Amino acid sequence: MASTLTRLGAGILSKFGRSVASPTRLQSRPYYLYSPEPFHPIPDKQPLCMTADEAVTVVTSGMRIFVHGCAATPIPLLDALARYGKEAKLHNVELIHIHTEGPGILAQPEYDGIFRCNNLFIGANCREAVNAGRADFTPIFLSEIPNLFRRKIWQLDIALIQVSPPDNHGFCTLGPSVDCTRAAIQNAKYIIALVNPNMPRTFGDGVIHMSHCDVVVTGTDPLPVISQHCCSEEEEQIGRLISENLVQDGATLQMGIGSIPDAVLSKLYGHRDLGVHSEMFSDGIIDLVNKGAITNAKKTIQTGKIVSSFAFGSKKLYNFMNNNPSVVFNDVAFVNNTAVICQNPKVTALNSCIEIDLTGQVISDSIGTKMYSGVGGQVDFIRGAALGLDGLGKPILAMQSQTHKGSSKIVPFLKQGGGVVTTRAHVHYLVTEYGIAYMFGKNLRQRAYELIKIAHPKHRECLEKAAFDRLKVMPCP
Template sequence: MSLSGKVLKNALRLCNPLLNKRVSVVINSRSYYVGTSSIEPFHPIPGKEPVWTTAEEAVKKIKSGMRVYVHGTSCTPNVLVSAMAKHGSQAGLQNVECIHIHTEGPAEYCKPEYEGIFRGNSLFIGKNCREAVNQGRGDFTPIFLSETPHLFRRRILHLDVAMISVSPPDKHGFCSLGPSVDCTRAAIQNARCIIGQVNKKIPRTFGDGIVHQSHFDVMVETDEDLPVLKPHPQSDVEKKIGKFIAGNLVADGATLQMGIGSIPDAVLACLGNHRDLGVHSEMFSDGVVDLVYKGSITNAKKVIHTGKIVGGFSLGTKKLYDFLDNNPFVVMCDIEFVNNTAIICQNPKVTAINSCIEVDVTGQVVSDSIGARMYSGVGGQIDFIRGAALGLDGLGMPILALPSQTKRGESKIVGYLKEGAGVVTTRAHAHYIVTEYGIANLFGKSLRQRAYHLIRIAHPDHREELEKTAFERLKCMPAP
């Protein structure tokens, strides 16, 4: 422990004798931080400059047994990730853990040939890591998105290296985390070594994502296109769901949270005639941009960051990234702030719109798995479902939406959840459930009332069977 750490520890003991038995003091191991127990990556560090080198040289800092944080979503540093995979194989590394939320790109470290060299640990599972997790070659850590920064700030998971993407330094030496601040700010506050993939195509954003270059150990210059998430054509089912939500559950002046996907896009497409909408959302995509240009999103009624869109990360097309670049209308913030229920609930008419995979007749909601097969993660669904439900104005709208059946014709509203399925949103958390057949409001409803309303919005082909199963389970007929 450093001298400053010992002084701080002794001071704590003197102030509170009860701490004598167990005192935990976090002192960062980076040698260039002097006399401080916390790391703020904003200020310039006098006399320190990063080493500019190649990706191949930069990743040589990664050794066997290390834990490496990988920046996620639209800022996945794929040049560094590919170089790391090659280095791991050539150098004979073992047991390197790669921890991250959803990432874009090939995620080479998750491929079978790298088993034993790398092991992924997904805090939210993306398509590129799904197979590894379900085959036992990778790990999944269930966690609310709002709590992911706690893993690093509380040193529950120590980080040896953080590989992140940033915009080039400006004339003052400041870089931006661009469209992906999320839990990355917490990671760079606590990693022993920071490797930056400097990409001139990353938009500079305002908010919590500003980092001075002197906090980096190594920087690698790249010119890489950002991952693109193109909107999929909306099906008739998705359009119906979008119209139900937009027409019945979204009010003028509402503060919106929505995920990325076809159903949120369908809702946004129907909000062009709404006024004074605000956005406070863990993530957003191109649909928000369209509503800004139509004048529907003004953020004028918001309490938190009035007049500004608040987000944690974003993923979309070049249109989105161009919109974000140097735009003071948007602030990208630490996800511990964005997804904090106590923050969310202060905004007016908080309307949280999220997707799910399966709902049983009592209102239990599965969002991260299909049976025992892991699919995504917990994410911020509960953070915002609770934020909306606890809205200080009493006008929040916690909404979960899903098609009534799968592409194979199986009902997504079921009598019993599939074996192994994980409940993300409990029956007590569930309020509005929406399918293309309508809206079920479960709040304050008994189990038999819930079953009745959910069966009414199930696909007609499955309603009779659902009634039989509900009777078998509840020992009474569903009733309004």
């Protein structure tokens, strides 16, 4: 990789000097002839090669910085930024990102006032900071995040990204995380790229020519991986119900990370000609591809290819996608576009939720007043499936019937402070280990009836009484 960078003419710190820290360098890029497209080579422009500590000295107080997320989180750059933030006595530096991996050092109490994370989707490493008031959360559909950058609602000073090594022509890729990062690098004034041979080289919209980077830093850290989790009996039963009753041969799947999606995928080996068009995917699809269950042969959009905007899983998953032309990572504004999703056959969208009331209002991003995750792409795909042009789409929400503490997740009233991500009008299927509730076209008393049927048995009598108190009529089919 180092020889490739040399051939590209990468500079050294002494050539660039301390002018790297000058805010006047962070201007709109004048070398774009038409639009900020990071694909074509820029004549006579090469990135400068620096250490992480040298690269982040460009940061000044008050800047807005985009951070590459999920499996592509550039942790060495964030570690260097943490050190520099204290050393340079920075303040009010805003970090924009979806969920990131790693320790989330910049969201720790000791950096309060120096950095402030603005989460577009909350990961585990920022959850405490958001709920403690040290970090922010911006509710937004995943499909609309690119508009924040493209419409200049948020002006990005710097983008911190991680890329695969350049090929012989100088092209890198964003690896397993294209999502909203493509829009960020199109619009950021300055790009610092961590070049890592462990980043898989991927196909699709995530290609960036090295000349569009201002600075490159080399690194060799392994990518973050998901720890393996065994599905519970309840999750296994949910997987059986969905796979046997709701997933048809030739269906186009959208499934996220988690035990329930994994349980469903593990029971689809007997299906044929399944396709994948999903905002993200994990290891569960690999064996289905290898065993011939996933062929993508029936899809309308990018037939024959797995389409996603990001992926997160094990090293096996990253090896699977590396240089694999059957896996395509696209801009999330395209992947999660309802008008695109609905064109595929039998769109089967499976998403999880935290709580649902007896009228069908769904909480997916919070537990009462405590923020937990984000809006994400749930509504994008629920609508895409519901509006399927073939009329065979299935928008599915799934959850265990009760919490680990034994409280019902089907409730008369939502917890105070809980945010409705999916409205009553969006909901079609709700699945627990006790069955499938179909609510499309059902009135409130019918919805209550369907939901009580799939609640945990010990809660059904109380829910029935609560439904009568709320609706002034007994739930009925």
